[in-house]
Amino acid sequence: MRATAIAMIMLAAPVAAVPADGVYDGFDCTAPVSDQRVTLQGDRIVYYESSCHLTDPRSVEGWENATLYWANCRGEGQDWRERTLLMTRMDGDLIVIGDGWxxxxxPCPNLQPRLD
Incomplete structure (x- = not known):
């Protein structure tokens, strides 16, 4: 029993601070439509033409505001799964890192999240 409890503690990685739900944009929050707009809400991240369900959050040792996920994505007639790192900067910017990008x-505080 004790060995099982110790194994469970060792396997459970603490989850880092998750970026704030909201709308973010790479260029201009005031534009009515932007292909650089991202909505983060709960376990979903929605891009211009695709969306991902974020699973298996893991903290990144030494990076206080970073969380590594498996992203199960769909868009433009394709389905894919990839590792995705989300982190926030002190100024509130959202950083998204994938394989090679x-x-x-x-943040766009005046825009309300829409996950349609």
Missing amino acids: AERYA
Whole structure:
């Protein structure tokens, strides 16, 4: 019993601070439509033409505001799964890192999240 409890503690990685739900944009929050707009809400991240369900959150040792996920995505007639790292900067920017790419998005506090 004790060995099982110790194993469970060792396997459970603490989850880092998750970026704030909201709308973010890579260029201009005031534009009515933007292909650089991202909505983060709960376990979903929605891009211009795709969306992902974020699962298995893991903290990144030494990075206080970073969480690594498996992203199960769908868009433009395709389904895929990839590792995705979400982190926030002190100014509230959302950083999204995938395999071979990274993007920075500024918060858009005047926009309400829409997950349609």
